Amino acid sequence: MSRISRRTFNRLVASTAATATISAPFVAHAAKPTVVVVGGGAGGATAARYIAMDSGGAINVVLIEPSKRYYSCFFSNLYLGGFRDYESLGHGYRALAVDHGINVIHDWVTGIDRPGKSVTLSSGAKISYDRLVLSPGIDFKYDSVPGYSAASASIAPHAYKSGTQVQLLKAKTEAMKQGGVFVMVAPPNPYRCPPGPYERISMIASLLKPKNPTAKIIILDPKEKFSKQTLFQSGWDAHYPGMVEWIPASVSGPLESVDLETLSFKTDLENFKADAANIIPAQVAGRIAHQAELVDKSGWCPINPESMQSTFDDNIHVVGDSSIAAAMPKSAFSANSQAKVVANHVRHALTGSREFPARYNNTCWSLIGKDDGVKVGASYKPGDGKIEPTSKFISKPGEDAELRKKTYEESLAWYANLTADMFS
Numbered sequence: 001m002s003r004i005s006r007r008t009f010n011r012l013v014a015s016t017a018a019t020a021t022i023s024a025p026f027v028a029h030a031a032k033p034t035v036v037v038v039g040g041g042a043g044g045a046t047a048a049r050y051i052a053m054d055s056g057g058a059i060n061v062v063l064i065e066p067s068k069r070y071y072s073c074f075f076s077n078l079y080l081g082g083f084r085d086y087e088s089l090g091h092g093y094r095a096l097a098v099d100h101g102i103n104v105i106h107d108w109v110t111g112i113d114r115p116g117k118s119v120t121l122s123s124g125a126k127i128s129y130d131r132l133v134l135s136p137g138i139d140f141k142y143d144s145v146p147g148y149s150a151a152s153a154s155i156a157p158h159a160y161k162s163g164t165q166v167q168l169l170k171a172k173t174e175a176m177k178q179g180g181v182f183v184m185v186a187p188p189n190p191y192r193c194p195p196g197p198y199e200r201i202s203m204i205a206s207l208l209k210p211k212n213p214t215a216k217i218i219i220l221d222p223k224e225k226f227s228k229q230t231l232f233q234s235g236w237d238a239h240y241p242g243m244v245e246w247i248p249a250s251v252s253g254p255l256e257s258v259d260l261e262t263l264s265f266k267t268d269l270e271n272f273k274a275d276a277a278n279i280i281p282a283q284v285a286g287r288i289a290h291q292a293e294l295v296d297k298s299g300w301c302p303i304n305p306e307s308m309q310s311t312f313d314d315n316i317h318v319v320g321d322s323s324i325a326a327a328m329p330k331s332a333f334s335a336n337s338q339a340k341v342v343a344n345h346v347r348h349a350l351t352g353s354r355e356f357p358a359r360y361n362n363t364c365w366s367l368i369g370k371d372d373g374v375k376v377g378a379s380y381k382p383g384d385g386k387i388e389p390t391s392k393f394i395s396k397p398g399e400d401a402e403l404r405k406k407t408y409e410e411s412l413a414w415y416a417n418l419t420a421d422m423f424s
């Protein structure tokens with residue numbers, strides 16, 4: 001062993017002491033409870049932000065989301081209709097990291113060790129949690145549409161998840177020949193954003209009408225009715241007469257096959273040949289929820305309505321589209337509302353802060369044509385084992401143009417407020 005002088009020894013002792021002092025806050029930080037949030041969308045970003053903001057540094061918050069930029073599905077229909085540009089849908093995570101001290105990790109969670117209370121990332125890293133908030137959105141059952149697959153989403157885009165699919169769908173619609181046919185295969189219940197496919201039809205019609213007025217739009221629907229049906233159908237007649245045809249399965253029979261080479265759709269009654277198509281398959285909870293065995297037979301995650309805790313695991317809260325929120329539709333508004341209930345509950349559980357009774361809200365706005373906005377919404381509270389509505393409202397057919405314009409403007413304010421509530 002080499003000999004060291006007294007001066008060197010003293011310097012080493014001093015520097016060790018300094019290191020100890022510097023690392024002291026780290027030790028304290030590591031002792032804080034940790035909440036891991038999986039998914040940086042409407043549910044996850046809101047939960048992470050509220051837990052970090054309201055706990056004033058008492059909880060270590062880790063947000064895991066693969067994408068560096070979140071492109072919202074909500075308002076993506078307005079991009080299709082030409083009422084918004086694509087970049088206005090994009091949001092980054094900088095403020096969550098810098099202003100709220102959230103440890104934002106851009107990676108996939110590939111495994112959840114429930115007994116060990118940790119998650120594994122695709123990098124191989126492991127992160128322990130005291131509570132886990134899961135908001136991974138949806139996954140598709142591609143084979144619910146015969147012939148459709150993940151690979152064929154580049155031919156007939158679903159455009160039903162955050163990302164560039166909606167740009168592809170718009171490009172394909174704009175490239176349709178004059179008088180061409182656009183076919184949408186609508187999803188069965190339950191699925192993300194009940195009015196979403198029908199607002200999309202309105203926006204596709206709005207895009208086509210000035211440049212391709214003889215184009216036809218066909219909706220092949222496995223459902224017998226849909227959200228805001230009267231409002232949409234009277235709106236289509238008023239704005240796009242003769243352009244849109246909705247065909248429920250009771251009329252056409254079930255969809256028997258789809259030929260993606262020729263974009264042909266075979267039903268019991270008739271064959272349809274499309275020039276552009278939008279196939280939205282059946283949906284289930286995000287894949288990681290299945291891997292962690294947090295789903296029931298329905299493919300979605302049952303929750304306790306007071307706290308959004310998984311009925312399979314008290315340490316895990318499932319929010320947003322993956323959860324079974326009963327009467328609450330799968331929407332960004334719902335996910336944001338659920339995430340705030342979870343934030344309050346988690347802070348109470350981990351720091352002893354005051355807990356408020358769970359209350360939830362949702363409004364879904366849809367744009368049918370320029371300045372023609374409609375809405376449906378409700379308030380909710382925990383009921384007998386499930387979330388139940390306490391009051392409801394819906395726009396009425398025949399409302400005057402002034403009111404419809406006001407409703408549309410309300411939706412613009414909602415988008416600005418909601419995305420600020422997630423990302424600012």
Ligand SMILES: Cc1cc2nc3c(=O)[nH]c(=O)nc-3n(C[C@H](O)[C@H](O)[C@H](O)COP(=O)(O)OP(=O)(O)OC[C@H]3O[C@@H](n4cnc5c(N)ncnc54)[C@H](O)[C@@H]3O)c2cc1C
Pocket residue numbers: 038039040041042043044064065066067070072073074075076077107108109110135136137138159160161162192193196197200286287288319320321322330331332333334335363364365
């Ligand atoms: C066309 C369309 C229109 C819509 N319009 C509206 C509207 O007007 N109003 C409204 O309220 N809602 C609307 N919605 C619904 C809304 O987009 C969803 O309900 C909402 O995004 C759900 O939030 P979420 O957090 O559950 O999922 P998402 O917002 O999809 O977030 C899930 C996140 O989890 C991440 N993730 C998934 N798996 C993992 C993993 N293993 N590891 C890490 N991260 C993971 C994903 O990358 C994603 O960013 C619309 C949807 C569509 C498709």
